[in-house]
Amino acid sequence: MVWEAEVEELRRRTEMSNRGGTPDRIDRQHRLGRLxxxxxxxxxxxxxxxxxVGALAGLGEYDEGELVDFTPAxxxxxxxxxxxxxxxxxxxxxxxxxxxxxxxxxxxxxxxxxxxxxxxxxxxxxxxxxxxxxxxxxxxxxxxxxxxxxxxxxxxxxxxxxxxxxxxxxxxxxxxxxxxxxxxxxxxxxxxxxxxxxxxxxxxxxxxxxxxxxxxxxxxxxxxxxxxxxxxxxxxxxxxxxxxxxxxxxxxFLPDNVNELPPAAPALDAPEGAGEKLIDLVPRNTRRPYSMYKLIRSVVDGGDYFEVKPHWGNSVITVLARVDGMPIGIVANNPLKNGGALDRDGSDKQTHFLELCNYFHIPIVYLVDVPGFMIGEQAEREGTLRSGMRAVWVGLQATVPQLTIVIRKCYGMAGMATGNPRRLNYRLGWPSGEWGSIPIEGGVDAAYRREIANAPDPEAKREEIEADLRQLRNVFLTAETFGIEEIIDPRKTRSYLQQFVERAYKVLPHELESKPLYGVRP
Known part of the structure; x- marks a missing residue:
């Protein structure tokens, strides 16, 4: 065979490359618990x-033209x-x-x-x-x-x-x-x-x-x-x-590239009976928290999801999951962390996740319970407003289909970070929903300060005003003016998600356009 010697040399060099570093360095790597x-x-x-590719790249040591040792790249x-x-x-x-x-x-x-x-x-x-x-x-x-x-x-x-x-x-x-x-x-x-x-x-x-x-x-x-x-x-x-x-x-959950859709998987049912329990998930006492994770597990395939950044920015929950086998990105406020108030880290977490989903054609679902931006001296020093408005801005730039489900609170500028009016902006509300520019309990003191202060019994006056305003917080009054598209039975939430996913994935193939120059920012 004409080139047998060279092929043998190729085999020898490849074998030397596959050794990696010296035995003592490999042993040290293993002692550190690393592969x-x-x-x-x-x-x-x-x-x-x-x-x-490139196995032969490295530094050879030669003796009169013969390779005697080789350190791989x-x-x-x-x-x-x-x-x-x-x-x-x-x-x-x-x-x-x-x-x-x-x-x-x-x-x-x-x-x-x-x-x-x-x-x-x-x-x-x-x-x-x-x-x-x-x-x-x-x-x-x-x-x-x-x-x-x-x-x-x-x-x-x-x-x-x-x-x-x-x-x-x-x-x-x-x-x-x-x-x-x-x-x-x-x-x-x-x-x-x-x-x-x-x-x-x-x-x-x-x-x-x-x-x-x-x-x-x-x-x-x-x-x-x-x-x-x-x-x-x-x-x-x-x-x-x-x-x-x-x-x-x-x-x-991700496509091979930005010009393809995310891969489907076999569809699975949600956990048996989980949806029926959703009618009791949200307490009537608005100061009592609940687990948004229970809601997520109840509506996604197999109750299974993959959480992105689970240990940081915990005022917001960001997960990838599937409904009828198709990937979705869920952005959920977390009532167990500062009542769901959107802080700096949560805003930054939401911003990055929205960019990720938008860039790779993953439909976005908002599960909303946000009383507003985090308030107080620390929040102001941290620049919460800037980070929060960046989340609003990125949400408005998103081009993928989005669905908003208001579980409880949706207030103020932080509430704007839960949808995209530039697209369909389809919003569903649970009967437990409440919304506005500012929560009644906090807004009364600011709007009626003098009236309360001049009353014979300020506390009684405050309660009277709050009681009047609470009557206006009825979700059905908003629905009467078409200020929200639908009020739904919580137990039917998965059914609405299934409809949304089916429609979204019919739209997405027509929207595989070129993406922004910056891509997803670090």
Whole structure:
């Protein structure tokens, strides 16, 4: 065979590449409770589906022209399948120079831009990033012989192009800093492992040297920081296996690209008898909270849903679910958190979720119980009004079909963040609904201040005024003027959702137009 020697050399080099880092570095990775990048790819993809690209890239060591050793490039990438769907996938190999790109390459494999992301854009398939890189390595600067201006490359241009065209999902699976940390935020959805991963602009040694603070990976950028406090990362995983399951689940709700519809799944019934209990869900005492999660479980297929950002911005609940097998995005106010008042974090959470659903053609359902924006000194200092009005603005820009169901309260400017008058703005109300510019209990003191103060019995006067106004809060009076399209029996909520989903997915194929230049903002 003419080329047998070269084919044997190809086999040998591929085998050397597949080894990854040195055995001691692989052992260290495992001791930290982390998998190697190849183990991660095998754990996430359908068995045997990975087609690696660029396996021969790396640094060879030669003796008189013969290859005697080989260090692979610190990025592994290619194409594979998840539940039968083709994806582009890549990740840093932390066992090789901490995942940093220190070898001179004619073309980047991935990490920041690179061929992996170009594969996703060209073939219009989802991009999955398994991020575990330490960021820039000063030794690379010495090898290059010069420094560089960070705004001169096109790395993030490719990343933005990917976000404009295909779903981009990331798993933060190690301690990442610098560029990898930035890349983890330029995605549509992200997850990180608890206790085994961290993310920061600069790690503890740089923080100590720069500002004198003694910190650990966990205190500086663990999941408690970035999932529960900052909200930079969407979801938290118990371990890498859980992260892979969440990546698969999130992908199952998203289309391959922005020019396709979300994938359908087999339709399932709602939990038996759950809908009948909805008539008793909302207490007559408006100060008593209830669980919006019970409502969601009662109306979606199988009572099953996938929550996005479950540990942050908890005045708002954002979930992906299915009705008759078709994906929907649910934005629900949470009466168990500040009575459902829309605060800064909840507003930002809602804004990002609306952009995600709108960009990938997922119909939006609002389950409304919002007394208004969060009030008080802290809310004002946090800029709640700005974040809240941004949620209103994004909702008005959305082009997908939307349905609003008012469960209880819908007041003021925050109430404007629960629909889109630029489209049909179909609104349903439960009999427990109440709405207006401001809740009666808070508005009376402002509007009737002098009348109450001058009364012989101010408290009795306040009660008298509130009683008169409460009579006007009757949902049927609003329905008489067609101020709300329908008042419905709570037990029929799923039936209305089924009708909405059927109609929405007949409209959506005609609206697969080009999307905004900015895509979904980080």
């Amino acid at each position: 190697t990048v190849r183990e991660r790819i095998d754990g996430l993809l359908d068995p045997g589906s990975f087609h690696e 610190s990025y592994v990438m290619g194409l594979g399948k998840i539940d039968g769907r083709t994806v582009a996938i890549g990740g840093e190999d932390f066992t090789i120079q901490g995942g940093s790109a220190v070898f001179p390459m004619q073309r980047s494999k991935g990490g920041l831009g690179g061929f992996c992301e170009e594969l996703a854009v060209e073939y219009r398939v989802p991009l999955i990033l398994l991020i575990d890189g330490a960021g820039a390595n000063v030794s690379a600067t010495k090898k290059m012989g010069t420094t560089y201006l960070p705004n001169g490359g096109t790395n993030f241009v490719t990343s933005i192009e990917a976000m404009r065209n295909v779903p981009v999902l990331a798993g933060v699976l190690g301690a990442i800093a610098g560029g990898p940390a930035g890349r983890a935020l330029m995605v549509h959805w992200s997850v990180m492992t608890r206790g085994r991963s961290a993310m920061f602009a600069a790690g503890p040694p740089v923080v100590k040297r720069g500002i004198g603070h003694d910190v650990t990976n966990e205190s500086l950028g663990g999941s408690q920081v970035h999932v529960h406090t900052s909200g930079c990362i969407d979801n938290e995983a118990e371990d890498e296996g859980d992260a892979f399951n969440q990546l698969r689940t999130m992908l199952s």
